[in-house]
Each structure stands twice: as C-alpha cells, then as structure tokens.
Amino acid sequence: MKEITGLSNRVLEINVTDQTYSVYEVPYEDTVKYLGGKGLALKLFYNRFIAGTDALSPDNIIVFHTGAYMGTGAPCSGRFSAVSKSPLTGIIASSSCGGPFGMALKTSGWDGLIINGASDKPVWIEIDSGGAKFNNAESIWGKDSDYTQNFLKDRGAGTIAIGPAGENLVNYANIISGNRFLGRGGMGAVLGSKKVKAVTAKGGEFKIVAKNREEFKKNRSAFIADINKNEFTSIEYRKYGTASNVKPAIKNLMLPVNNFRDGTHPDFENITGEEIGENHTLGYSTCKPCSILCGHKGKFGDRVLQVPEYETIGLLGTSLGIFDPVAIAEWNETCKLVGIDTISAGATLAWAMEAGENKIYKTNLKFGAADLVNEILEDIGYNRGAGTELGKGTRWLSEKYGGKEYAIHTKGLEAAAYDPRGSYGHGLGLATANRGACHLSATMMSLQAFSRFSYKFRIMGNAYITMFMEDLNFAINSLQTCQFTIYAVFGERYLTKYLPGIIIRILNLIIPQIALQVVSVKHYFRTYTSITGIKLNQYKFRRCGKRGHLLERYMNTREGITSKDDTLPHRFLYESRTSDKKNRRVPLHKMLRRYYWYRGYDRNGIPKPSTLKKWGITIP
Ligand code: SF4
Known part of the structure; x- marks a missing residue:
C-alpha cells in the first residue's frame, strides 16, 4: 500500500451543480499557518466564500478537513472538522466529529473535501483516490439516518449523511457519521440545500505514516501515558462519559433546570453519570481511534441506545424538567434518526414551554411532561405542524412571538448546558x-x-x-x-x-x-x-x-x-x-x-x- 507522510496536502473540490471535481493542492505556507483540521478548513472556506452569501444558497460552501493526526494512531485522532455558513446563526459555523468518514477520506488520499453548488435532484457522492462519482439518491431521500447509513454501508469505509431534517432545511439539522455528529450550526441543512444526501469515502487506499517514526512513537507513548494517568480522562470520562459532568454541574449550580430558571433539582440523582453507568451502560461506543473512550452504549428500556452526552442530558432532559434517563436516551435516538442537534432542539423546546406558560405561544408542551416530546422532535425533523416553526430555532421564535428574555442563545446558537x-x-x-x-x-x-x-x-x-x-x-x-x-x-x-x-x-x-x-x-x-x-x-x-x-x-x-x-x-x-x-x-x-x-x-x-x-x- 502507498504511504502518505502526515498530510497529502490534497483536497478534493466538488461542484454539485455540474457534477464535476478538481484537485486543490494546499500551499505549504497555509499548512504552516493553520496546521490542518479546523484551521485549514476555515482558510479554504475563506479563500472561496463571498461575504453575505445566503447559507442555503448554492454559492455557500462546506469544507471538511481531517488534519495531521488522522490515520497515524495519535491519541484521540479520529476526528475531523467542517466549516460553512450557518443557516441558524447567519455566521460561520464550525463543528468537529469523530465518525469514520474522516479516516476513510484521508486513507483515500484526501486531507479534505470541499462541496459547493447545488444539484437539481438528490445525489449521494462516492469518493475514492481517483475522484468522485455522483449517484442518484432519490430512493434514500426522505429516509432516516440509520436507513441511509445502512444502505451505503458497503460503498465505503466511512459516510457522512443527513436525515430528513437536513433535507427539510431545519436550521439546526446535523450531519451524521457512524454514531457521531457534526452537530452544531445546521450544517445538515447546508448539505440538504445542495441536495446531497450522503458522501462515502472508500478508504484503505493509503497508509498514513509519521515523518519521524521514532519521535512519533516516543511522543505518542508519553501523550497516552498522561491520558492514562489523569483522573478525568482515565476514570471519569472513560467510565461514565461526559454524563459524569452532571454532579459537578449541580454542585456549581450550572445544570440547566426548566430553561435555566434554576440550577438544581431534587431528582438530579436519577441522571448522573454514575447512576446511568451503574444501571444502563453496556460498553463503549466511541470515536475511532480514541484513547479516552468517553462514548458508551447502554440498555434503556428494551432498546440498546447511545448513552446521552452531558449536553443532551442537560438540554433535552433537565432543562425540560425531565430527569428520566430512558426518556432522554430515546429522544436522543429520535434526534439522531431525523438528524437534529440535541442542544438546539432541547433549548428550542424549553423556550416553547416557557412561552406557553406565559401565553405568548400556543403549545401543549410543559416542563416536566414527557408525553409530547418525542412526537414534536419527529415533527421538527419531518417539517410537520408546529415542528416547522420550532425547526427554525430559539432566536427566530422569540423574534416572532416575543419572550426574547428567556431565549437562551447567543448570536442565534442555543447555549450549551452550563449556566x-x-x-x-x-x-x-x-x-x-x-x-x-x-x-x-x-x-x-x-x-x-x-x-x-x-x-x-x-x-x-x-x-x-x-x-x-x-x-x-x-x-x-x-x-x-x-x-x-x-x-x-x-x-x-x-x-x-x-x-x-x-x-x-x-x-x-x-x-x-x-x-x-x-x-x-x-x-x-x-x-x-x-x-x-x-x-x-x-x-x-x-x-x-x-x-x-x-x-x-x-x-x-x-x-x-x-x-x-x-x-x-x-x-x-x-x-x-x-x-x-x-x-x-x-x-x-x-x-x-x-x-x-x-x-x-x-x-x-x-x-x-x-x-x-x-x-x-x-x-x-
Ligand atoms: S470518544 Fe469521547 S474522548 Fe474519544 S475522541 Fe470521541 S469525544 Fe473524544
């Protein structure tokens, strides 16, 4: 197998409008200045993006970049970044993901991928070292993220895909890769506006090696040794995931309860990392490769689901007045299937509940009431009924109906779960x-x-x-x-x-x-x-x-x-x-x-x- 030393400095640039592609060679000076990953994705975006372009117009661009660590076996190096303009905030969106697409892309010989233009009909794109092939995606358009990834599982070593929410241009639609997400800022809607349902990368065509292998081995070992010594990375996160943040968040009055009206609740013991770990967790479900292993799967009711992250527990749980880990895990799964960000979705529902209490917005959603939540999350993803407006996010709703003082966002992005x-x-x-x-x-x-x-x-x-x-x-x-x-x-x-x-x-x-x-x-x-x-x-x-x-x-x-x-x-x-x-x-x-x-x-x-x-x- 051919080898790539560190970075190939090659980025595949795809125009979906006319279904063409080209190769962009990244100048050495840009790599030195921006390193790779998020930095280089941003620089590639800057070089191409015309200020003021609408996020959902064909002229918006989405850039993915994997970075130098990817493929080398460096600690926690299974992550890649995307940069675009966000339909939710109207400013630059960036997001990082630990799904298999990054490794597949890089071992296909590409450090990054740029997508611009828009197709008339749904497409899915197949990438290998030779370039890109465009396929009709009408049979999977409208399907959820599980169906889509299963449908494409033999077509490459890694996939990015959108759910119905991305197709329906929900402002906080995400992009999925395996069980991980480019979650924030609505980049799923950017792909949806281009009618790109999914991209697969063949992977396994190149071996990624370090320039100085001996030095790399030494540095990697020292890095991993510290990860394995540290209490947070080797015990708390490895055992309980980010849900282990619930207890310190409570202790510091930072857990959002009922749309951040309060910082604690008598039922909080039900949703701590320790409680979920002891009663639900079955094993790991992480980004790959990873040396910390914070991701887990667990048994919730009769289903095996991803253990919710702290942010999901906070926004889709406690901020809605819900302290039931089974309900939160199920809603987390619904968000995954339809393809929406759990933080923005939870914050938007919390705004709706409070606006409903204040009688400025008509809804049956109520703090502490679990019965309607799953249905409304599906309605958001499928752009139905009240879900159509709720899919626009907290800022949009509060500008239309009022209640700006309890719309918990900055620059249009709903706040994470730390008060x-x-x-x-x-x-x-x-x-x-x-x-x-x-x-x-x-x-x-x-x-x-x-x-x-x-x-x-x-x-x-x-x-x-x-x-x-x-x-x-x-x-x-x-x-x-x-x-x-x-x-x-x-x-x-x-x-x-x-x-x-x-x-x-x-x-x-x-x-x-x-x-x-x-x-x-x-x-x-x-x-x-x-x-x-x-x-x-x-x-x-x-x-x-x-x-x-x-x-x-x-x-x-x-x-x-x-x-x-x-x-x-x-x-x-x-x-x-x-x-x-x-x-x-x-x-x-x-x-x-x-x-x-x-x-x-x-x-x-x-x-x-x-x-x-x-x-x-x-x-x-
Ligand atoms: S599994 Fe957790 S610790 Fe590992 S790379 Fe992913 S987010 Fe980081």
Whole structure:
C-alpha cells in the first residue's frame, strides 16, 4: 500500500451543480499557518466564500478537513472538522466529529473535501483516490439516518449523511457519521440545500505514516501515558462519559433546570453519570481511534441506545424538567434518526414551554411532561405542524412571538448546558465564542467550576484566560485530536499537578499573562512535528490558534457581527436563581472591554486593520 507522510496536502473540490471535481493542492505556507483540521478548513472556506452569501444558497460552501493526526494512531485522532455558513446563526459555523468518514477520506488520499453548488435532484457522492462519482439518491431521500447509513454501508469505509431534517432545511439539522455528529450550526441543512444526501469515502487506499517514526512513537507513548494517568480522562470520562459532568454541574449550580430558571433539582440523582453507568451502560461506543473512550452504549428500556452526552442530558432532559434517563436516551435516538442537534432542539423546546406558560405561544408542551416530546422532535425533523416553526430555532421564535428574555442563545446558537451564573469566565467565553454560545470555544467552565484552575466569581483575569483558551482550543481542533485531551495535557504537568490550587488561582487572577505561559502543551505540538516535520513550539502552536480564531472573527464581522452580538441571554445577565443565595448574574460588560483590548479589536468588537495585518490576514 502507498504511504502518505502526515498530510497529502490534497483536497478534493466538488461542484454539485455540474457534477464535476478538481484537485486543490494546499500551499505549504497555509499548512504552516493553520496546521490542518479546523484551521485549514476555515482558510479554504475563506479563500472561496463571498461575504453575505445566503447559507442555503448554492454559492455557500462546506469544507471538511481531517488534519495531521488522522490515520497515524495519535491519541484521540479520529476526528475531523467542517466549516460553512450557518443557516441558524447567519455566521460561520464550525463543528468537529469523530465518525469514520474522516479516516476513510484521508486513507483515500484526501486531507479534505470541499462541496459547493447545488444539484437539481438528490445525489449521494462516492469518493475514492481517483475522484468522485455522483449517484442518484432519490430512493434514500426522505429516509432516516440509520436507513441511509445502512444502505451505503458497503460503498465505503466511512459516510457522512443527513436525515430528513437536513433535507427539510431545519436550521439546526446535523450531519451524521457512524454514531457521531457534526452537530452544531445546521450544517445538515447546508448539505440538504445542495441536495446531497450522503458522501462515502472508500478508504484503505493509503497508509498514513509519521515523518519521524521514532519521535512519533516516543511522543505518542508519553501523550497516552498522561491520558492514562489523569483522573478525568482515565476514570471519569472513560467510565461514565461526559454524563459524569452532571454532579459537578449541580454542585456549581450550572445544570440547566426548566430553561435555566434554576440550577438544581431534587431528582438530579436519577441522571448522573454514575447512576446511568451503574444501571444502563453496556460498553463503549466511541470515536475511532480514541484513547479516552468517553462514548458508551447502554440498555434503556428494551432498546440498546447511545448513552446521552452531558449536553443532551442537560438540554433535552433537565432543562425540560425531565430527569428520566430512558426518556432522554430515546429522544436522543429520535434526534439522531431525523438528524437534529440535541442542544438546539432541547433549548428550542424549553423556550416553547416557557412561552406557553406565559401565553405568548400556543403549545401543549410543559416542563416536566414527557408525553409530547418525542412526537414534536419527529415533527421538527419531518417539517410537520408546529415542528416547522420550532425547526427554525430559539432566536427566530422569540423574534416572532416575543419572550426574547428567556431565549437562551447567543448570536442565534442555543447555549450549551452550563449556566454561566456559576462561572463568570464561562459567561465571557459563551459571549465571545465565534460560532455563538459554544462551551467548547474557551471551555472556561472546566477551568473554573470543575477544576478550580481560576476563580469562578472574579472578574479579574478572565479576559486574558478566555482569550488564551480560545486560541489553544482552536489550535487543538486544527490538529484534530479530541479537546478532552486537555485535561491530561494540562492536569499532568508538574506545576499544575503539584502546586497548591490556591497558588494557581491567585497567579491566574493577578498575572495570567505570565502564569499561563509556563503550562506546557508539548504533547500537542511535538506529536504534530513528528508527523509532519513542521517545526513548532508552544508559542508558535498557540499562535496558529490565535490566527484561526481571528480569521473566524473577521469573517463574522463581514456578516454583520459587532460588539452588540457579544452578549448573553437576558436571563444570565439580569435574573438570579432561587438556588443561588447570592443572586449572582454575569458581569459581562466589565470583562468584555478588556477582552477586546487583548484581542486587538476596536470598541465595536471589530478586529483593527493593524491586528489583521500583524497576523497575516489579507482582506480580499
Ligand atoms: S474522548 Fe469521547 S469525544 Fe473524544 S475522541 Fe474519544 S470518544 Fe470521541
């Protein structure tokens, strides 16, 4: 079998309108600057996308990129990214997935895939090292994601597909690959608008090897050793998955209950990771390859289903007042089959329940009542009845009916399941995240509430730490290793492991600019260097993330984003909760100005021309 060393630097570019394809050779300079994965996907998108293009027009583009780790056996390297313009938010959407398509694409000889144009009739696309073949998809159009993936299972080693929701242009339709998703921002609707039901990649045509095999072996072993030492990655997540976050979320009053009206509930013990693990979990169901193994399947009633992630438990469960793991697992499955994001779906239903209580929106949905939820999720996916409007998301509904003060979104993206009134830094991170209210952009809830790396109710320090984490997470997503590795990479360093927590918190409060520089992230860049031969150190590595974050921000400002959009739902800024005796609200505006200053944005949140120039971002 032929070998590819690290990256092939070849991207397959498909035009669905005239069913043609071409090969794009990625310039070396772009790889050095953006690394791969999310970073290169964004750069490829930037080079082609005309600002202001409608997300569902044939001129929107969707770019997939696998990254350097994919195929090498590096830790948690089964992930790939997609970038497009979101129909839900109207700005740049990015998402990461651990399904088999990434490996199949890369071992077919392609680092990435670009799809533009739109077909008149439904198609599915078959990729191998020679290019793309277009097939009629009328027989699977309208079918759910299980049927579609089963239908195509012999046609390639990995598939991406949409369910009915993508075909029906539901604003938060997802893309499935195996049991994993490109979940956020409605990229399923982008594929649906192009009439692309699925893409398969043959896979297995090339072997992916590291440039310096000995170094790679050494780096990989050291990386995995830390993953296997760390409590989060080797015990909590491996045993209970992300559902293990339920207990710390409750402890820190961050679990959304009844549309984030409260942070706790007497029935929460029913849906903890430990409870689900002991009573339901049967085994692993993970991204591949993975060294942490946070994904599980389990028995729920008489069905074997995916164990719901923490976010799904929070948004599709507790935020609807539901604490029944069987119901949540079944609704999770329904979302998978019809192809919708569980976070946005849950948040939209929670808005509907509260709007119904307030009599501004007619619905029979009620907090704590499970009976109608499954039906309405199907209606959203199949674009029926009330589901048609609910499929447009929380922002759209609150603009039509009112109830903006309890529409829990930022920039149109429904918030993840951590209430920022339990961590001010997390609040800043939700407000500044490029794709909307995303917990994975800065992951400040992990640093402040779960690991006490910095003070959760202080203002000082947050602006710098948020920026630092956004840049680092962007860089990690450009390698395409799982973000959960950061627990091991941060947590197993001598300084962070053995220095008393109070000292770390004080340093991060007063001098985060210095304190954070000494935390080594060597596993990430050393592994990358041994795979590609591209020399990196931790400053260069983080700078790649900073450049990517800035480019994404700049692209968003071209779509109209300013400081007015870097905000939080009214509820987080102005309402307190009975469970919080101190009545805390997020003091966002005190942190935001400083954040802009660190970022090199002007007062309106727009990157200054000098900032763009400094980072080599050229304005077309
Ligand atoms: S830890 Fe979980 S999310 Fe990360 S790669 Fe492994 S299975 Fe996927």
